[in-house]
Amino acid sequence: MSAVLDKPGQAGGAVAPTVLRAERVTLRFGGLTSLDSVDLSMAAGEVLAVIGPNGAGKTSLFNSLTGVYTPQEGRITFVDGQGREHALIGKTTHAVNRLGLARTFQNIRLFGALTAHENVKVAAETRQRSGPISVILGLPRARREEREADATAERLLAFVGLSGRINEAASSLSYGEQRRLEIARALATEPRVLLLDEPAAGTNATEKLELEELIRRINTELGVGVLLIEHDMRLVMSVAHRVVVLNFGRVIAQGAPEEVQRDPVVVEAYLGTSGAEEAAADQADQADQAGTAGGDGGDGERAGGTGDAGQDDEDGAARSGQEER
């Protein structure tokens, strides 16, 4: 498995090979360009964060990388453990997963009525070779593979800290536990790259710290590269080796977390600097006139509309994209 990076693009001092590459990827929905000539490169074993305001194109990028959406232009290449290159555009989500890319979703998608163990086991079984007839007939290989899937599920549930919840229905787990279960399920498909779409969304402060630790262990102990979409900047800054910033479907900055955080282009994209300054000045004037304290400018926190609207769009589209296949 790939080494953990000391610095972006390097593993143990050597330059790490590329595992995932997007070149000039453009995705349009009618007149709306969701991804505009996006270039991105991820090194093996890297933790790469994709950030940007609501509607910037982050989930569109994940959906394009994982076969949910088919970009109209550009190229996406995945490099497997043997160094073979695979073009991803046009492949089904299942084919992309088999190559070594697994993901979690912004909206948790578990089998709620199945136990935690069953959720992970089902995913582990997708890596196995026995066909349905061998399984029905209980042939030796099918039985051996079933034992292996059981063991994999137990091992991964322990890894994500859910050993004590193994026989609970997924729907009865807390939100943070469900997020960790989704990660265990994705890991059961033995990915080279794990894509996490807003894993901290809806979690509390303790769960965020546990998640941070888990992402680090996935990277260091399992040697799996992590591509992370996340709005929680503290989490991003603490786990990412490198950060790519999207805005209006374009890459506007990339680099080490601390560089990106200071980049004026990024600050402006998030805060809409000029607009926010004007708004703050207006509010201060009004407050002075009214003799009250001004507003906190919280509305300017993120440019580009509400998360819920984007999320609904994405979900409907992702489903319809899947159904088309």
Ligand SMILES: Nc1ncnc2c1ncn2[C@@H]1O[C@H](COP(=O)(O)OP(=O)(O)OP(=O)(O)O)[C@@H](O)[C@H]1O
């Ligand atoms: N299936 C779709 N049909 C039409 N427009 C879409 C579809 N999917 C995404 N979009 C649009 O593409 C743009 C980028 O959306 P996307 O969900 O990728 O952004 P995001 O950065 O993930 O946002 P958020 O942080 O809110 O999740 C938005 O304008 C969104 O409305």
